[in-house]
Amino acid sequence: MQLKEKAKIATSDPTLNQLIVELDQECQNVITLTNQLQLAHLTDKQKVEILAELLAATIHLHTHCDEDLQNLIAGELENVDDIV
Secondary structure, eight states, rough: OOOOOOOOOOOHHHHHHHHHHHHHHHHHHHHHHHHHHTTOOHHHEEEEEHHHHHHHHHHHHHHHHHHHHHHHHHHHHHSSSSOO
């Protein structure tokens, strides 16, 4: 796994910033896993390991993207000056 420099998130809420960084990391993990599933000649053991990790990642995303995150995003939207 590559280490990325800590992302600068353009929101005013530090909690929302952290949640977005974690969301990004988990989404990158899902992309990596789905790419691995597209490799030719995977053994059954490799498929099981990738699918198990993908299951854990989707569960994490499901719990991560809950009403609290949605409320933080909505609050941030309310604090942004109208651009139109």
